[in-house]
Amino acid sequence: MGSGPSADATQTKGTDKHRRNHRRSMAAHGDHRRSMAAHGDHRRRTRSDVRDATEEESREMFEEYMNDDRSAEIIHKGVPFEAIIKRFRQPPILNPMDAIKEENTIFTFKPLKYAPYKPDTEHDVESYNDRWDKYHVRMPCSNDYISNDRKPIWPKICEHLSFLKAKCDSREVKFKHLKTVIEDCNERSFDLECLQRLIDPIYSKNEYRNFMYVTLPKMCDLLLNIKSVCTQPLPLLRINENRSVSMQQQQAAALLACAFFCLFPNRSGRTLRTEYEDYQNPNFEALYQRGPPSKIEKLKCILHYFNRVTDHMPTGVITFQRVVLPKSEYPQWPELKTDLCDLHLTTGDKIEDIPSVLQVDFANKYIGGGVLGSGCVQEEIRFTICPEMLVSLLICEVMECNECILLIGCERYSSYKGYAHSFQFAGNYTDKAPRDSWDRLWCHVVAMDAIYFQNPSTQYHMKSIERELLKAYTSFRPLGHDADSKFGIATGNWGCGAFNGDRQLKAIIQLIAASEARRPLVYAAFGDRKLVTSFSALYEHLKKERATVSDLYYYLMGYCRDQPEQSLFDYILMPPASRFQKK
Template identity: 45%
Template sequence: WVRGTRNGDMRDSPEESPEEQDRDEGSSPSDAKPDVTWLGTPISELGRMPDCGQQLPRLKNVSGQHTVLIRTDLLQNGKVPVPYPAKFTDTWDDVHVKMPWSGMNLFPVINEVMVLEPDAAEHLFGSLLPDMVQLALRASELCTKPIPLLKGGMNHSITMSQEQVASLLANAFFCSFPRRNSRKTEYLNYPDINFFRLFEGASPKKIEKLKTLMCYFKSVTEQRPTGLVTFTRKSLDRPPNWKSSQSQLTKLHITCEGTIEDDGYGMLQVDFANQFVGGGVIGSGLVQEEIRFLINPELIVSRLFTEALGHKECLIITGTQQYSSYTGYAQSYKWGGSHQDSTPRDGWQRKCTEIVAIDALQFRSFLEQFHPARINRELNKAYCGFARPGERSQNLSAVATGNWGCGVFGGDTRLKALLQMLAAAEAGRDVAYFTFGDSQLMTDVHNMHAFLTARNISVGEVYDLLGQYYSSVCKSCLSRRPDVSLYSFIYQQVSSSLAPDASDN
């Protein structure tokens, strides 16, 4: 389980698809390779961390804003972070995670689940499973500070060590978190965290998932990880006035080859998320979001404390490490062996991998997504994920993204590409867009971007054109698709508005 080094591609999903969806998010690669594989700005000219970033402030606890679970004064590169405080603080309330080792836990599942016959464990995994047991049992000495729940409407960050994350995930593997095996509790609006659904049935997909996760546990039990990871829930208090925006489109690199996680290294990488972050990662789901959470398993711990995302919220995770490679997608997904992540670390000892979870709307009909209210929602959601108020544009990495919400969620690829370009422009970020094999989409989006850029069409003007398209084209279509496509409409309207008036002759 620790050999091989190939990678695949990604997309988004609902939390649990009844059966595995068709390959989605425009990620159906063509057998024939196109002559041109990318268009626009060379990807080498787009900003990446840490090169474009500014120096980080000192890491510290900030009441109501940032909870740090380690001794910041002892943080050193290559050294295992020291938990803070020194002794476990027992908390059992509605604003913090309820821990298995709390004295108030009435569900003594740890002792029941973790009693293992050494011979059986050796037979199954050698020393791995016993090592995972010890990692889980160390949680009370590693995670000594109460972990706040990231509830809806909050703007709050949690920074913890990779070792603390590993111990929490070991507990999730052994299904020890109390009151989390049913959604009929106070955690109704939270993702599940215990891995019990991953052990149900004998699905080949779940076998591949377990291979991927066991690769992670093998790594963290053989060598203690030394970095930090930050989870930030962000709420958008004041959405932009899209109609009046004078922002111009930023640079675009668009390609039908490559992947967000590989070619978008050092950029803000978009997780095409479910509102319950991680989607079906520990269930039956196995598409874009689930795959990313499997190869970077530290993302999974966000499910322990992140309430479902609202319409103007996102979750930003900085510092997770990729432990596995993979091939295939959905039904064809295969664990591809261990991955050596060479991503540099920032001043807080986090891997310079920043992933933003933004959930797209799911549309029952094609026309629904062009309604102004739906356009506003998707623009605000993307902008929430991309914007960093107070930071200069030159210090922001590019956004690495793709066909967000365009598979089973029903989104139109060309509309979603345009909306993300508008949100990125308003946030002051360039864009690296991966079409996952769709060369025609690559060409169409590039041509639209070049057309608008050459004519200095602002974000507000494009937004107005979207409204015109809905009112003059979509409204009269009833249930059928419009005869005039969105891009054709934009070309026609802009060209006619810029054409010389015949009366001037």
């Protein structure tokens, strides 16, 4: 490759700041400190790692979200989006459910056709197959969920729910009755300030009546009949296990109704068991507690979901899948001569609005991040407008560096506006995505967690870069072997914002990973005209010079080694690729 022209002044905001921080602090941070930052997945984890953006970070992200460029003309660069989409069948062809033989592909309902070679997938909907062990969700309706006097707790919970339903049916229900039932079911007090503020002073009379008189009693009914809806506890998707679980949307609704009443045992507070230390708390109690206005807006979305599904229960299927990349398949980046993938860049679309692609969730390693707390950025917003995704908090253990989680078929129910502290529920959303042959909405989301760089300079160490490359490749690698499984990927400024990532560095990392996965990349830098323009110019230069995956890897090595003043994009454009080849 030859040398190219220097990039123009279209550098990503924050790049120069990160480079200055890098040069000042590299000497002060030894290899041990940098290694810990790069491999934070392997230290002992606690739920304190699920961090919400600070008020200052939220304000900064909102200012970036609302900067002047966002009102400017939308620009598109690179390969046309239509050319990427038309290359693949929409949705991809799937094997029939009853033809699936893998023991790690689990259905919580009877497949569309009876499979005699896999009889355990046919469940009697009239009976509940109870399990109470560390491999499955511990359900509140289990006979093994007992009180101190050794009696099952579920009958008492049913009494409380029946009382609440009667109050709703007679239209005598007040918020105090809901609060009492939540507390009586759990035998402890709760801070429900945000929930109370929404239902009492904020909801209009019609909204109050609809939720308290119509939706809430149907939620009680759903729980009172949960053993006939969820006929077995969900298996947990544990670390280092390639496994998927597919369920009906009605089953997801019943599980989320449990979370609404905070019924899942051993997941929080004084009842937290060691076996769940590396899982999120799926109960909604933290969302109910006093907090910023965005918590109430998230509750509006979730209660709107319950209004929708209790009025007309969806009948489709959703899938959660944990993907583990074995070490034998780790890419050897310096040796890969793979050509760069097709790239489309846009300032006009949000990731969730780009159809027929794998949509990237900028995840916390504890999936969902702060969605049930005060967090309200990309991942939390996505889970709020698509509440079926919250089921993943119930079953997914923390992600390791070679793991990702797929969420397939989760329906979107809410529109929204704003971001971070300005987030607001904006009414109903009708999801018009087509369905695949498993009756899942054609919506594939991958949760991939980036490193949180408390000190931004540590991201320019190759151990950090190699970790992010591994995570991105694990998430982008197609699971099928046919051409249609290599449909496009929609991503953006992954690991930036509150996680302090350099946008240009993350863009190159994702380009490398998508190229090695042989999948086209749709880069949605919403409103960020500078990044789209500079990334497009760089990509055109790289394609002209026939750059490969290994070329980009050596550029990153050189950038970390040389610690130059200029941005990464400028650095790549200046010298020839051969400068970084091994002697």
